[in-house]
Amino acid sequence: MSKSTVENNMYGVLAEFRNPKELVDAAKMINQNGYKKFDTFSPFPIHGIDKAMNLPKSKLGWIVISHGLIGLIGSFAMIYFMMVADYPLNISGKTLLNIPAWIPVIFELTVLLSAFGAVFGMFFLNGLPKFNHPLFNSDNFAKVTDDGFFVCIEAADPQFDADKVQSMLKDAGGTNIEEIYDN
Amino acid sequence: MSKTYEYVTEPALVKGNHDFKSLTALITDINMRPTPKGWYIAFGISNILLFVLLFSIGYLIWEGTGIWGLNAPAGWGWAIINFVWWVGIGHAGTLISAILFLFRQDWRTAINRFAEAMTIFAVMCAGIFPAIHVGRIWVIYWVFPLPNQMAMWPNFNSPLLWDVFAVSTYFTVSLLFWYVGLVPDLATIRDRIKSKLGKTIYGTFALGWRGSNRHWWNYEKSYMILAGLATPLVLSVHTIVSFDFAVSLIPGWHTTIFPPYFVAGAVFSGFAMVLTLMIIVRKIYGLEEIMTLDHIEKMNIIIMVTGSMVGFAYLMEFFIAWYSGVEYEKAIFILRATGPYAWAYWIMITCNVISPQVFWSKKLRRNVAFTFFISIVVNIGMWFERFVIAVTSLSTDFLPSSWGYYSPTFWDVITYVGTFGLFFTFFLLFLRFLPMVAVAEIKAVIPQADPHNYDENGEFNPPKVEIPEPIKDSAQKG
Numbered sequence: 001m002s003k004s005t006v007e008n009n010m011y012g013v014l015a016e017f018r019n020p021k022e023l024v025d026a027a028k029m030i031n032q033n034g035y036k037k038f039d040t041f042s043p044f045p046i047h048g049i050d051k052a053m054n055l056p057k058s059k060l061g062w063i064v065i066s067h068g069l070i071g072l073i074g075s076f077a078m079i080y081f082m083m084v085a086d087y088p089l090n091i092s093g094k095t096l097l098n099i100p101a102w103i104p105v106i107f108e109l110t111v112l113l114s115a116f117g118a119v120f121g122m123f124f125l126n127g128l129p130k131f132n133h134p135l136f137n138s139d140n141f142a143k144v145t146d147d148g149f150f151v152c153i154e155a156a157d158p159q160f161d162a163d164k165v166q167s168m169l170k171d172a173g174g175t176n177i178e179e180i181y182d183n
Numbered sequence: 184m185s186k187t188y189e190y191v192t193e194p195a196l197v198k199g200n201h202d203f204k205s206l207t208a209l210i211t212d213i214n215m216r217p218t219p220k221g222w223y224i225a226f227g228i229s230n231i232l233l234f235v236l237l238f239s240i241g242y243l244i245w246e247g248t249g250i251w252g253l254n255a256p257a258g259w260g261w262a263i264i265n266f267v268w269w270v271g272i273g274h275a276g277t278l279i280s281a282i283l284f285l286f287r288q289d290w291r292t293a294i295n296r297f298a299e300a301m302t303i304f305a306v307m308c309a310g311i312f313p314a315i316h317v318g319r320i321w322v323i324y325w326v327f328p329l330p331n332q333m334a335m336w337p338n339f340n341s342p343l344l345w346d347v348f349a350v351s352t353y354f355t356v357s358l359l360f361w362y363v364g365l366v367p368d369l370a371t372i373r374d375r376i377k378s379k380l381g382k383t384i385y386g387t388f389a390l391g392w393r394g395s396n397r398h399w400w401n402y403e404k405s406y407m408i409l410a411g412l413a414t415p416l417v418l419s420v421h422t423i424v425s426f427d428f429a430v431s432l433i434p435g436w437h438t439t440i441f442p443p444y445f446v447a448g449a450v451f452s453g454f455a456m457v458l459t460l461m462i463i464v465r466k467i468y469g470l471e472e473i474m475t476l477d478h479i480e481k482m483n484i485i486i487m488v489t490g491s492m493v494g495f496a497y498l499m500e501f502f503i504a505w506y507s508g509v510e511y512e513k514a515i516f517i518l519r520a521t522g523p524y525a526w527a528y529w530i531m532i533t534c535n536v537i538s539p540q541v542f543w544s545k546k547l548r549r550n551v552a553f554t555f556f557i558s559i560v561v562n563i564g565m566w567f568e569r570f571v572i573a574v575t576s577l578s579t580d581f582l583p584s585s586w587g588y589y590s591p592t593f594w595d596v597i598t599y600v601g602t603f604g605l606f607f608t609f610f611l612l613f614l615r616f617l618p619m620v621a622v623a624e625i626k627a628v629i630p631q632a633d634p635h636n637y638d639e640n641g642e643f644n645p646p647k648v649e650i651p652e653p654i655k656d657s658a659q660k661g
Contacts, residue, residue: 122405147203
């Protein structure tokens, strides 16, 4: 990182591309050039861009399964405590440890906890909610939720050099190239 | 023997000449332009009905469940019928958003948001009935496993308690699923709306979403896991609702066919309700290019399939009643068709078994006015199905000396009518303030979204589908 970018608080360089294909090509090129801290932005998920950007596998599955196990074991423990340990009730001589009858509730609570894991885990991994972000300083960036396809290479990347990055994005077909400042 | 081969191309999911920008405008402009007058009129009527509901609930709490037509022997009446009916309607939303998603049915994107909203409001209407029918609503928290002054816990062996967990989990997961789908679209409105207040509100709920592909990566994974969780959930909920009946010993209820039969019925009535609402909405808001005739046809096929499953279940119930040799079972089924409630039984058969069979005709499947009519008929039929199940079995149980005839009171009727007020109040608010089609998802299914549909210069150039000449073999000539 050059000294000047630190001083003037630069967040990164943003470039716009015309369509999903150009975005995928740009992502592939940036990745091949060895940049690590960059991101692409699009109004919808693009098929195959994870490969082009070389994204690691999502960790969400682990979050969901651990939540699901908490739901499974937790609900069994809860029912066992309530029906067998704390307040055993003899209902027409039926067994206290009545596992088949507990399955519906155990199932529902396992699903519920897993769903919490899937939703809140996703927001956690994405760092959301985050209402303020340097990219929102760009007026052009508002297009991203409509029909805009953007690439941003962050100044925090070890090989970042503002001029080099700008010319590289220009060569790749990027338009509306602008520097984004963090303030 | 002759064979002709032909490639049949799938019809485009979005009709008309739409690109990303025009799709955004088409859907989100509805939320941003001034409220139409018709909306206020509809909202006013819904509010009056909502008031009717609140009034009837208030009177019920004041006076007790005696104001309803419940009595010995029919201790369950309209409350459970309405509960099962509304929960069933809700199921189409989750089915469209989860099961069709897992089956890669891309046509769901046009209707899933809409159907999920319907699910949430229908489950809210459903949830009211078991809550108010307990009589002493101020101790409703006893159904939850919370410590109370009697140091007692709810009975986890009871199907009625399973219901509490099933319905509340279903509502929560549906709401989360719906909200996760909404986040990118809320961001779309945030970026387009001019008013400061609108920007703040939509911006808050959009959580700062900025379309990052690192986010989309986790997002899609989350959506898929949620769909995978919601699929068994939606099947389990109506299964558990059917356990309320099936786990008892009352003749006509004590059958193992109930879970699959209830689920099929739920999907049947749910799709009918989605069609009823969709046919009105697509016309008013001019969304015919997104919610196309092909969608209506596909949904009609599902109605036909599930309607036939329900019809099969009715037949099977009769067969098993006879085959089991249990006299009470045999008697109840004959009584259903010929006894004091025969009128309800034959309404049910006409609406649920006969009416969907018309959709074998392609012409009628693609007829909007006719579909609208059938969708309402199906919902009436499914209400009567629950009426027949709940009331006939209870009012004619094992002992002829305890038989009786159930009839509802004025309060039964207006409580039911009032729930439409609750449903439509929320539904109209949804139509007004939230994008009724999943904007981000519908963009992803048009040909412009696929990187493979561009040539090496980056120009949009979808591959032409070639339809080769039919291959005729020699046998045909001779």
